[in-house]
Each structure stands twice: as structure tokens, then as C-alpha cells.
Amino acid sequence: MIQKTKALFLHLVRASVILFLLMPINSQAFETAKTLPQGVRNLNIRTVNTQIESKTDGSGNALPLAEPLKQDLTFEKIAHGDSPIKAKQLKAFLLINGFNEGQSVGTFAADLNGSLNVTAPIFAYGWTDDFSIAIAVPYYQAATSINVGFKANSTGQEFLNSLASPQNNQAGLAHEAGIKLNNAVSELNVQLDENGYGKLEDWQDSGIGDITLATKQRLINRPAFALATANGLVLPTGRVDDLDLLQDIGFGDGQTDFFSQWIFEQTLPSKINFAQHAKYTVQLPDSKNVRYVEEDEVIAVRSGVTRFKLGDKIDAGLSMTWTPDSGFVSGIGYNYFKKFGDIYRELPEYSKLILERDTVQTSHVAEFGIGYSTLPAYLRGDFAAPFEVKLSYLKQLRSANLPVTDLAQFDMNLFF
16 A cells, blocks of 8 residues: 555665764864874874754755655555455545556654764874874764654545445445555554564664774974874774664674875974875675665665775865963864765666665864873973873864764874
């Protein structure tokens, strides 16, 4: 009865959650050309927190995550989901009783939001004074909340009344139609279960994400200017999203990345540092299992392994920081991000179109930071141990095809 609406609903749920999954926690504005002194170790405990309730479309317009899930149920969609005989009976009934196939009998609606907390221990070691190595192991705690409903309108009630009227003598059909309209969401969950999907309900999970291995080499180190390059790999150690659980969030994207970054830093008078960085990430091809999508059906569909390549990524930004001898530090920065479109192979054309659609992503982010470092006091011999704490706020100024996210980030650096 409501097959086509269920199919569209299912696809839109998956699309919204994928946008959440692909939310980038990329290079930050406060990059530096500094490396650790030889033999010095650094442990940075970084935590990132965000709440997500909306996303942007390709034009940059912000919409609630659940906005695409608000769909009208029309007589045409009802007929599409019924058997051929019942569909013909319904169309004849509509014609006789003055209803139009395009009329809506009610609306699906939903609330969808999520939260993400990431704790990433980042361990670094100074191999030489100008060459450091590092490893980051993020730990994710994620949750999504979804509430799905259906509300019949006056046309739906008129339709039920017409079926039940004495002159039509369709009391049985009226009873059946009434049950389906009043339990549209339950029917959706039943069909999801019959096809191997989990129910649309609140979800939460935690686990290790993709591990990053990196090196940084300082190429130029002068009093007023420094230049460094950072290179590394992101390994697919995180759990990818579950194809059969539509509202879950994966902790990795399923393939290896290679990145290279250049960092320029100028030391200005009054302990002011000005830095710029540019980073390019190549997302290497891989294969994974996907559910196919058809124009009129995405629930009762087959799945298969396909080759894919997620779009490469660009990060670029600049920042200005003030580091007085008192130890208090502050700064402001800007970061630009772009991800190119994804490519899928060995798929039916419509499935390929849906999976590749709206995968080009951009964002403009302002970053503000404040913190305290004992390094100046430690170097003067006034403090026993060197450490640094910093609180950053990342404000998304503009984006396309991404969740609207403002990130709160806390860094605690220990040197030993």
C-alpha cells in the first residue's frame, strides 16, 4: 500500500546518516612548523564534541536532518504498493467518488539528530630535532535519536468515510485501509525487519576509529621563518557503518588515505606567530558491500561487493597566535575544506547515481583558541614539568552537503 513512500523514506534516512558519518574532523587552523627536540616525547589527549541537528544542501542552505523525511502519502503511492487487482479497484473507486490520484492522505514526519564525542590520544616522539613521528588513535562515542510518525489529513479521513459508506459497501476495505494509515510507521518497521534491516529507533555505540600514522620534518628553521612538511597514512581500523542499521554511524570510511601537508610559520614581534598550511589527502580505491537502489524499490533489494573511491580532500588555512612569556596563549584562525565527489563502479546506473549524488563537500570554518603553557616557566627553571592545555571552538561559517557542526575541542599536552 505504501511501498513507494517506504522506499523513498528509507533512502533518505540512509542519505542523512551518511552525511553525519562523513562529517570531517580535519586539519585545524592552528597548525605549526615546530617539531619535538630529539628524544622528547609528547602525549596529547584531544577531545572533540559536537551535536548535529541540521545539514546543508549543495547550495549551502541549512535544513533539519529530518527535512527530507517529510513525505506525503498520495493515492498514487498507495496504488503502487498494492497488488495489480487492488490497485485497479482503488483507481476505479477514486474516479467514481471524485478523488484524484495525486491527492495526499497524510504525511510522514521525523526528527533526527545525533551527537559525537571523540577522544584521540596522540603520541609523538622527536626522532631528531627536525624530524618527529606520531600516531593518533581516536575513540568514538556516538548516538542518534530518531522519531518517526505519520499523520492522516482530512482527505484521508474522507477517503475512509467514503469506503465505509452504505452506498459503496466497502466496509472491509475501509477497515484494512484504516489500519494501514493508522499504523504506517509500524508497517515500515515490519517491512524493514522482513528484509534484514533493524528498526528505526534510537541508537548508540562506541569504538576505535581510523588510526593515523604521521611524520613531520622541519626543512627550514630560522628566527623569523620556519617551513615543515607532514606526511602520513590513515588506516581503515574503524568500524564502517552497518548496511542493515540505517541510523548507525560508522567510525571509519573503509579505505586507506595518504596525506601530505606543507606548513609555513613566521615569527613576528611581540611573540606573535603567523602560520599557513595546505594539505592534500588521497583516498585510495577499495571495495565494500553495498545495497543496490532501484527507482521504485530500495528496501527489498539485493546487495553486492563493489569497487569505490571516495573523493580526495583539500585542507588549507591560516592562523595568528600570541604566546607571551606569561604562558597564556590565544589565537584565531580560518580553515577551508573541500572533498571531491565519490566514484562507484560495477553498479547498476541508478544505484551509482544515488550513491554519488551530493558527495562533493565544502566548508569554511573559523577557529578560536585560548590556553596556558608551562613551557616558558619550565625553560626558565620556574616550573617542574612542561605541559600545555588549550580550549578551541570551531565555528562553521558556511558549508555544502555537510552537517552543520560547531566543534568544541580540548587539548592537554604532556611533554616528557
